[in-house]
Amino acid sequence: VKPVDLENLDPIFKPKNMAVIGVSLKNPLFPGTIIYNKNLHEYPVNVYAVNERGGKIEGNPVYSKLEDIPAELDLAVLIIKAKYVPAALRNCGEAGVKCCIVVSGGFAEMGANGKKLEDELIEISNQYSLPFMGPNCIGIHSNYVDTFILPSERLATPFPGNVAVVSQSGGVLIDQILSKFYERQIGVAAAASIGNKALINEITLLNYFDKISEVDTIVFYNEGFKQNAGKAFIQLAQTSKKDIILLKGGKSKFGAQAAKSHTAAIATNFNLISSSFKQAGIIEAITEVELVTFTKAISFGLSGIPNGNIAILSISGGHAVLAADLCAYYKLNLVKLTDEQRQILKDNLNPSAAEIASFDNPIDLTGSVIDKDIEDCLELLLSFDSIEGIVILLVPYVPTITMQIGRRLSNIVRNSTIKKPVVAYLPWLAIYGIIIKGLELGKSIPVAHTVEEAIQMMHSLYLKGLKNKKKN
Amino acid sequence: VKPVDLENLDPIFKPKNMAVIGVSLKNPLFPGTIIYNKNLHEYPVNVYAVNERGGKIEGNPVYSKLEDIPAELDLAVLIIKAKYVPAALRNCGEAGVKCCIVVSGGFAEMGANGKKLEDELIEISNQYSLPFMGPNCIGIHSNYVDTFILPSERLATPFPGNVAVVSQSGGVLIDQILSKFYERQIGVAAAASIGNKALINEITLLNYFDKISEVDTIVFYNEGFKQNAGKAFIQLAQTSKKDIILLKGGKSKFGAQAAKSHTAAIATNFNLISSSFKQAGIIEAITEVELVTFTKAISFGLSGIPNGNIAILSISGGHAVLAADLCAYYKLNLVKLTDEQRQILKDNLNPSAAEIASFDNPIDLTGSVIDKDIEDCLELLLSFDSIEGIVILLVPYVPTITMQIGRRLSNIVRNSTIKKPVVAYLPWLAIYGIIIKGLELGKSIPVAHTVEEAIQMMHSLYLKGLKNKKKN
Numbered sequence A, B: 001v002k003p004v005d006l007e008n009l010d011p012i013f014k015p016k017n018m019a020v021i022g023v024s025l026k027n028p029l030f031p032g033t034i035i036y037n038k039n040l041h042e043y044p045v046n047v048y049a050v051n052e053r054g055g056k057i058e059g060n061p062v063y064s065k066l067e068d069i070p071a072e073l074d075l076a077v078l079i080i081k082a083k084y085v086p087a088a089l090r091n092c093g094e095a096g097v098k099c100c101i102v103v104s105g106g107f108a109e110m111g112a113n114g115k116k117l118e119d120e121l122i123e124i125s126n127q128y129s130l131p132f133m134g135p136n137c138i139g140i141h142s143n144y145v146d147t148f149i150l151p152s153e154r155l156a157t158p159f160p161g162n163v164a165v166v167s168q169s170g171g172v173l174i175d176q177i178l179s180k181f182y183e184r185q186i187g188v189a190a191a192a193s194i195g196n197k198a199l200i201n202e203i204t205l206l207n208y209f210d211k212i213s214e215v216d217t218i219v220f221y222n223e224g225f226k227q228n229a230g231k232a233f234i235q236l237a238q239t240s241k242k243d244i245i246l247l248k249g250g251k252s253k254f255g256a257q258a259a260k261s262h263t264a265a266i267a268t269n270f271n272l273i274s275s276s277f278k279q280a281g282i283i284e285a286i287t288e289v290e291l292v293t294f295t296k297a298i299s300f301g302l303s304g305i306p307n308g309n310i311a312i313l314s315i316s317g318g319h320a321v322l323a324a325d326l327c328a329y330y331k332l333n334l335v336k337l338t339d340e341q342r343q344i345l346k347d348n349l350n351p352s353a354a355e356i357a358s359f360d361n362p363i364d365l366t367g368s369v370i371d372k373d374i375e376d377c378l379e380l381l382l383s384f385d386s387i388e389g390i391v392i393l394l395v396p397y398v399p400t401i402t403m404q405i406g407r408r409l410s411n412i413v414r415n416s417t418i419k420k421p422v423v424a425y426l427p428w429l430a431i432y433g434i435i436i437k438g439l440e441l442g443k444s445i446p447v448a449h450t451v452e453e454a455i456q457m458m459h460s461l462y463l464k465g466l467k468n469k470k471k472n
Helices: A031-042 A082-094 A112-128 A170-183 A202-211 A229-239 A253-263 A270-279 A288-299 A317-327 A339-347 A351-356 A371-383 A405-415 A430-443 A451-471 B031-042 B082-094 B112-128 B170-183 B202-211 B229-239 B253-263 B270-279 B288-299 B317-327 B339-347 B351-356 B371-383 B405-415 B430-443 B451-471
Strands: A017-021 A046-050 A055-057 A060-063 A075-078 A099-102 A139-142 A160-167 A188-193 A217-222 A243-248 A283-285 A309-314 A389-393 A422-425 B017-021 B046-050 B055-057 B060-063 B075-078 B099-102 B139-142 B160-167 B188-193 B217-222 B243-248 B283-285 B309-314 B389-393 B422-425
Touching: A017 A031, A031 A046, A031 A055, A075 A082, A082 A099, A082 A112, A160 A170, A160 A202, A160 A288, A170 A188, A170 A217, A170 A288, A170 B317, A202 A217, A202 A229, A217 A288, A229 A270, A243 A270, A243 A288, A253 B317, A270 A283, A283 A288, A283 A451, A288 A451, A288 B451, A309 A317, A309 A371, A317 A389, A317 A451, A317 B170, A317 B253, A339 A371, A371 A389, A371 A405, A389 A451, A405 A422, A405 A430, A422 A451, A451 B288, B017 B031, B031 B046, B031 B055, B075 B082, B082 B099, B082 B112, B160 B170, B160 B202, B160 B288, B170 B188, B170 B217, B170 B288, B202 B217, B202 B229, B217 B288, B229 B270, B243 B270, B243 B288, B270 B283, B283 B288, B283 B451, B288 B451, B309 B317, B309 B371, B317 B389, B317 B451, B339 B371, B371 B389, B371 B405, B389 B451, B405 B422, B405 B430, B422 B451
Parallel strands: A017 A046, A017 A075, A046 A060, A075 A099, A160 A188, A160 A217, A217 A243, A243 A283, A309 A389, A389 A422, B017 B046, B017 B075, B046 B060, B075 B099, B160 B188, B160 B217, B217 B243, B243 B283, B309 B389, B389 B422
Antiparallel strands: A055 A060, A139 A188, B055 B060, B139 B188
16 A cells, blocks of 8 residues: 555645534534534635534534535544544545544554554555544644634634644644734734644645745744654755744653653753754744744744844833843844944934934934934944844834834835845834834834844844855 | 931822923923823822913913912922023922922933033932932822823823832833733832932832832832942842842843943943842842733732742643743742642543543643633642642633633632642733633732743742742
8 A cells, every 4th residue: 555645735724625524413512513613604615514313503414424415525524532533534535535634532642552543544544545634633724724623712813824833732833823923913824733643744744835835934833753753854844945933842851741741752852953953944942932923023024144243223222221131142243333334323313312322233312213213224224234134122102203103114124125134122012003013014024022022033033044044 | 418318209109289390382292291281181190380481281371480389399390401400409499399300311321511410419409308300210100190201192001009110211111111011910009210310219219119008019120220329229128028029131241331321330240249139039030021920920919939849730731841841941840749649630620631631740631621620620739738839821712611710710719728829821812801800800810921921920939939938
């Protein structure tokens, strides 16, 4: 038997027709019923409910046999007791279903007997050339379909966008990644919880998303690779055309123990794997917050800054101090400006600000500026060759700064012939929404919620720059 | 001349009558006019506008002389050109004003001549026994008055509460501290920007807030102490009955340079001062985010955990892994549970969860729980002697968990005879507002927005515990 072909996963992420095998006719909070109703009412996919007893759910037919469904099925979601899964999977193969997601738990994560059952699934999959995701996963989300076994109204559904997410943990995927992406308006093309990753794993999905034009940035949460999979993943990452961001769970002694009982992940020498990631151009996030800020900056398509040479442009002295304190830790270098450059900056500032501003880097224009001062300063900094990237620290309560400052700075960046990454700090509060929207127009300047997050964004561009540095 | 008495600052923070010296009759965005209008319309204080030309602002009288004001003035805010400040301050002394805030810049921060002018202010202050804050500051905020020179509609006004904030930087105070306190609903009793701190400084305010019953937690942002002031501050902190949290800016090489041009702060050996802080029981935050999470936990009045012995209670395996990874860095110890304790936990869980849950610490009850399972587990963990504090990782999308889970867990903590700190992780999104409000009822369980912030909260209680450990 030839191993199943895992190249084309479109039937999983962009299905036209889908069956949910295992719905409850009575309990609307039964996971299969949640998936059925959610897709019926909220997603473009045509969805069919399957339960051997037949009947109806809220007036819609429940099919007792897969063969009775009047459509060619791209995808079947299996959410039945583990012991019934092999027969159902075989049934999907017979019926010509193109891909499956096995949500059910009770496989390798439960010990030797479960492992045997999981191996049986792989055998069936090869026999029918039927790729499946899982088992023991919560499924996938895309613009076409959502198989997360949880009610939509309890989830923060992400905005559509150019990021793909692959997570070993369903909880971390939904709550730690998608909720936080929603909060910072990071757009998602597809998200997958791969569970026990019997067949479809990080490698399969990196390979798939690498070829999908809708995806520019691929984000992973991983608690450990199976035998040889880590090496293969790193090799594939090296040749990938997309930006790859990864957060590794279970790095510490306590964490590795927890990962072992969670996903049976094998403890790895973290320093070793971390340096392999870097060599492969993988942008590694160390914390959950870094994962979000890195993804925001990288998904804006900002270019890398291989030498970490930056300028900080502030209108508050204290913010400049806080930002400067973070530079060494995040491997960023505050470029020393020449006397001539400092003079040019000063000459372009309004007289009352020029008198009290500081033109050391970090540059503090003070609260005496108007919009035009910040625009001019940004334009000049873009033109200074020694500077690779610019962090703007924008406190929005100075009365002489207008609500248009965001759009005005965004215009400078988009209209400039000099392409350098610019990121901004501004508190993500509802009252500053107009400025945030202005800055982020056309994906020009990503906005960070804390000074540290702004510096983290630049750090991610430094890590991105290292990859291109190696390639050149 | 006897030095001015700085003990009673009530006239600054709780004034009945206040004058704003330096309003514009024409420009509503002139700082003095902003302060006048803001207090007139938004705060209980009676406010009087002063401009030598007299006239009216929006129909309200402008007094040409301080003596014409028909009230006994507790506070005068001076916001006129630096060279006119000494005469105006003397005038306040003659008129019997009790305290002043000098907002005007152009003093010691501008070099030798400015320093001379500042010394003149101190002389006048001593002569009339007239304490003043500043110069070169943005003033204060309390429930009675707000002298921040910025329009209210541009600021996130904090909720009333038991925290006092003292900052060397006005920008950091308003934007980094108060905006973030607002976002996490940390209540503020008083906030002060001390600017050049010619007279009123960190020591004066620590001494004042130590005696004020409304204040339990005192938060500082500092970029450097003047000669001997650091030592005196640390000595006073040692004997303080309140919890003190401090963030130091200008710790790194770049940061110290930036602080020097911002507030002429003198570079200090950071490791040295850091260990002195710890010895004095000062809870030092290393980042802006720690400042917020520490203040949230500490202002809830949670007790310290001197040995850092904690339990983590999760319903998501991935979250447990992320939390465990953070423990070593934050000096927390995941207590090893005895076989008997694990058995008790298991026996109290519903059968389907008990089958798949993990009772290693971190404890992962899995998504198969109902409210009662989490309640029971929390109650048992509170009763285990080896555990000093508990972190609950609560993912809110499991359909069997109700919107009442917050209140239910809060009840357990408040009704328990065993007083141990409990903190929770739950994303601070609007849709989870009911659960957040439930957890935080009666200041029982503070809610953190990220797993790391929850662990940071416990870390602050570990640092708090060290102080009490020393005292015993």
